[in-house]
Amino acid sequence: MNRKKLVLIAIIALLVGLFIVFDGHQLLTLANLQAHQASLAQWIADNTLAAVGGFVLIYIAATALSLPGAAVLTLAGGAFFGNLLGLAAASVASTAGASLAFLAARFLFRDTLRQRYAETVRRMDRGIEKDGAFYLATLRLVPVFPFFLINLAMGLTGMKLRTYALVSWLAMLPGTFVYVNAGTQLAQIETLGDIVSPGVLGAFVLLGVFPLVAKFALGFVRRRRVYRGFQRPQQFDYNLVVIGGGSAGLVSAYIAAAVKAKVALIERDRMGGDCLNTGCVPSKALIKSAKAADTMRHADRYGLDSVPVQGSFANIMARVKRVIAQVEPHDSPERYRKLGVDCIAGSAEFVSPWEVAVTHHDGRRQILTARSIIIATGGRPAMPPIPGLERMEPLTSDTLWSLTEQPKRLVVLGGGPIGSELAQAFQRLGSQVIQLEQGDRLLAKEDPEVAELVQRQFERDGIDLRLRHRALEFAEEDGERVVYCGREGADNPEERVRIGFDRVLVAVGRSGNTRGLNLEALGIEPERNGTVPVEDDLSVRFPNVFACGDVAGPYQFTHAAAHQAWYASVNALFGQFRRFRVEYRVMPWVTFTGPEVARVGLSETEAQAQGVAYEVTRYGIDDLDRAIAESEDHGFIKVLTPPGKDRILGAVVVGQHAGEILAEFTLAMKHGLGLNKILGTIHPYPTWNEAAKYAAGEWKRAHAPQLVLRLLEKLHRWRRGKPGNAASTAVESQQL
Structure with a gap:
């Protein structure tokens, strides 16, 4: 940061510090204004020019430094100078102060923002150039956000100063008039009876109604503006x-x-779109075939003889098509x-x-x-721009369903949900899968412990998982398809890893x-x-x-x-009568790997990043009777709640049937039910959903009222009688 910026920051800090030290926030209050109204009125009448000048300077300083009290100052303008002079002084001062704050934000932060987020800034500037003046006017007329935030935010854009100042002045003028007019009425309040006078009531009504009227008017203007150049049909098909x-x-x-x-x-x-034809339905059908193959391969878990898996890949894909055809009539x-x-x-x-x-x-x-x-x-x-990739006839989640011959060596680009689901399925069906992921773990949106559990299973399945590997180039050498990768953390940054393969599946997003x-x-x-x-x-x-x-x-x-x-x-x-805002607060999702990963609400990583206070309750599925009976006793449930409360902030389930178990937590979050309600619900035994109840039980055990329990322990001891009396009573009973 250069010296000029440091000097400006120091000046701003000094002025704000003086404001705090001298209790400026107490001076710029309505109560203080009314308390000193009478004493100031005579001096202002004798020194009008100086009073207006001082008022404008104070207003400019408060606005430029984003100090609280602008609304009180606007009321003061009406109270001390009347409608006309008060409006002129307040509108000029507010525009000047806002422009100074706008310039300060631009000088201090815009260059840094442009260097770090160049593309974002360019897109933002294009939007501001096109519609910035209108949206600035909207924000000024209907103050959804505090004005000081608008000053600072607009300073980070490419809007011209003269546009900003002119639009701000014009758009703030109606609101300024409403506040100044209210201030003239406040100046007349001497007794409680004055509060219900027509003039004061009218000013307050105008103050309250103005945002609603402005919002309606802006909506009308916006509709007319956005449809400009289009001819609306007289009637519709x-x-x-x-x-x-x-x-x-x-x-x-x-x-x-x-x-x-x-x-x-x-x-x-x-x-039916992707879900029916290339996404959810075919992928889950393929995953089920892969799970059946894995069960046969490890039948000894269930006291049976494990058998080598034999089958036609073409038959497997034909089954996938039959599943699609069976579901197709629904869509x-x-x-x-x-x-x-x-x-x-x-x-x-x-x-x-x-x-x-x-x-x-x-x-x-x-x-x-x-x-x-x-x-x-x-x-x-999405198809990444990697040299040579197009010549490899890359498969995607859209195109792989036309395969009839199983790849012996399959490279999978991407460690997200789609890449991980399909990598495991093909490995379990007999391909040798090499999965390349640029990051340091699979399933980057999940907590590290979740990804680690899935990764361990992938390694047991035999997947050649290459983390921190970025595909740099695809080529064909001596009749073999190869991909060259850069490896993060390698001793030699120029070193490239060569991997041979038969087909490549691209799963790096959509x-x-x-x-x-x-x-x-x-x-x-x-x-x-x-x-x-x-x-x-x-x-x-x-x-x-x-x-x-x-x-x-x-x-x-x-x-x-x-x-x-x-x-x-x-x-x-x-929508002409009422519009609903889409709500994403409770959005569950499931990654259908083995083990499944199901989540709703905040993860622990997200809670930490957002500064949300939370505590964690865990339950290990290895303790669940049904899981033990099915030899699927692995995984866990993790629930996030506010400290000391049972309200669910988020839940993740890792293990068999995780998606089905998650539904209970999703329902609870949607309808505001806490873990105590889940604990109090009867769950049939032995079922997988008992895991949700046991997780709630872990929370209850951790929050048991210890003082009450100690008192109950003493009560029960007292009710059993003293040790001596109890012993003598037992002897007498034996003699009888």
Whole structure:
């Protein structure tokens, strides 16, 4: 940090320190203002110019230094100078002080921010250049955030000073007038009876109503502004058009049809989306085959003879396709047409916020109009830009289901949930899997102890797990496919690890599907990962355009897509009356490795990062009778609660049937039930879900009231009688 910045920081610290030392926070209060009102009024009347000048300087200093008391100063402007002069002084001073705070934040922090987060700053500046003035005006008119935060935050952007000052002055002017006017009425309060005078009551009503009126007016202006350049149809073909027939799109269309709206569902490929065709359903079918192979290979755990696993990989994949076909009718066009949904096969692109152009598979083009449109186009596997990778015909979670021949040596890129599930499945089915992960552990979003338990099982399964390995280049040498990796922590940074393989599976994340939607026609710019930026109500820039599922993020799970779809469809159909904000507080997920990893709420790592106070309750599944009976006695449950309370902040289950066990904790979190309620619930014996009850029992044991227990112990001893009396009573009983 250069000398000029240090000097400015020192000056600010000195002024703030003086403010604290001389009890400035006590001076800038309404009570102090009223206490000294009479004594100041005469002096101000005799020295108006000096008084106004001093008032402006104090106001500028308070605003520039982000000190508390700006609202009281604005009231003081009305109380001492009246409406006209008070408004002029307060509005000029507040704008000047805000501009100084804006410049200070820019001078101190913007360069550092730009160096560390260059791409983020560039995107932020593009947005500010496009819509910054409007959003600044919105924040000033409806003070959702304190003004000092707006001053500092805007200073970090590329907004020009003159734009910032002019917009701030104009947007703060109505609110400043309301406060100044209230101050003129406060100056008239001498007795309690004055409080109910029409003038004072009117000022307070205006003070309370202004944010609501401003919010309504801004909403109207925003709607007019965002739709500028588009012609709204006089009538509509549909109440709702849904683009995409995956989990999010299907649920959206189902809800709309259930409430008798006219809805169209457009799908360019296969109904059911990733979950049915390339994701949840086929992967779980493959994992089940792999688990069966592992059971046969280790049948001696159950008192049987272990047998070598023999089978046709083509038969396994044929079973996967049969499973898909069996589930497919649940998501079929026929079923949804019976529900009242117009299912259309084709590609869709936006023409306007109310119009979608559909290109049918036969080449026919059709324009559909709808009051609301939902984007539910899902996601696709991300492909990293590694030299030579494309020539290796890489497999992804989308394409591997066309395999009929099992790879002998399979390289898996990625140690996340998808990569880990498929790596273990292929290893258990007989491939030699080499799993490459750049980080220092698998499942980076889980706690280290969770990842360690899964990693130990992977090593027992025979997976060649290469942590801290980053794929640098793919090549074909002497008829063999190879990948060269950099290894973090190697003695020689230039050393490259050579690994031979037959096929490579890429599982390094997913991107949102927005190609071909013509979002640029609506001025919608996708994020770097392909997802579209959504508001809390899942709208995308326009109040009638929504997104849900993988294309919206932040969670790319089937159940998250269905959860979002409810909010998107309800807001799309009834948003003119009321809008619901999507809520992610209780979002469970499961990684279907062996052992399974299931989590809801905060992990311990996240709690530490967020500074959340917590305590941990653990229960080892090796103690569970059902687990012991099935020779699956490994894993644990970990529950986070606030210190001394049984409210669940988060829970993770690692082990067999973890996903099913987690459901009880998810239900408890959703409905505000604590561990005491779980403990008080009857669980049939012997079941896996008893583990949840025993975990609750561990919490109860750790929080048993020790003082009460000691008193009870004394009570029971007293009720048994003194040791001497007890002994003599026993002797007498024997004699009788």
